[in-house]
Amino acid sequence: MHRLAPEVKITAAVLCTVAVVLTPREAFGAFAAYLVLIGAVAGLARVGPGWLIRRSAIELPFVLFAVVLPFTGHGPRTQVLGVALSVEGLYAGWNILVKGTLGVLVSLLLAATTTPRELIVGLDRLRCPQILVQIATFMLRYLQVLVDEARRMRVARLARGYDPRFLWQVRAFAAGIGALFLRAFERGERVYLAMLSRGYTGRLPEGRAPKASKTQWTAGLSVVAATAVIAVVS
Incomplete structure (x- = not known):
């Protein structure tokens, strides 16, 4: 199996x-x-x-x-x-x-x-729409990166005295979500430009599987x- x-x-x-x-x-x-x-x-x-x-x-x-x-x-x-x-x-x-x-x-x-990578490879071999395959690939590849980024931002908030556990402290949490979105967008732009400079044509290499x-x-x-x-x- x-x-x-x-x-x-x-x-x-x-x-x-x-x-x-x-x-x-x-x-x-x-x-x-x-x-x-x-x-x-x-x-x-x-x-x-x-x-x-x-x-x-x-x-x-x-x-x-x-x-x-x-x-x-x-x-x-x-x-x-x-x-x-x-x-x-x-x-x-x-x-x-x-x-x-x-x-x-x-x-x-x-x-x-x-494994998640094998699922992506299988979908690609089954001729699923490439845009969906690419979105899933990037999501799996950079989800842990975004989780680590969110963890560092939370540590930074705690170091500055913000611990948004209650409703009246939700402003700090909302600001953190907005900052995380901007950072993720900027990171995605940099990654995409780096991929283009390395010959990316809209399809990732399949590998040796x-x-x-x-x-x-x-x-x-x-x-x-x-x-x-x-x-x-x-």
Whole structure:
């Protein structure tokens, strides 16, 4: 899993997610099969369930929305533990919850087995729009630089007696955000001019990472084939 070419893993993740989304919400067995398949892939990649569960908390807002739907939905109602819930709301909440969770797990597996640089290389090989690829590349490359810059500015504020923890101290924080934006803009201009002087033509060099072989495509698409079979049978 970790040695597969990034374009293979990206393609497999997108196609598997599409298959999950196209599955009817009443096909409960199909979603259980998807979960088993994801568990098998996670075991093959040696990604622990605890790691996946902790990072799945990112979908918590959607879970809360799904929980509300049975109470606010219209149409026929059914009794669940003495509470009247909308049947359509139950189906809608289940649909959001199960498909969102499976999609998040697939994305987490992709992130766990692929470095950010490999993701950029994979998107470039899949012929994604170059402007998006370049923006993502620069974001990943200079995000840590901006974080370090913000940390130094915070230390400078503290050294001058500013500690904006309360509402009436927000002026210092707002000024720091503005100064950070100006510094980031100026740094970006200098970096861009330096790139032009070194022959930049709108596309970064790909590097020496090997492209996907037929064996890797077969291995990656086998998971897609299993997912497609489950979706068709459901």
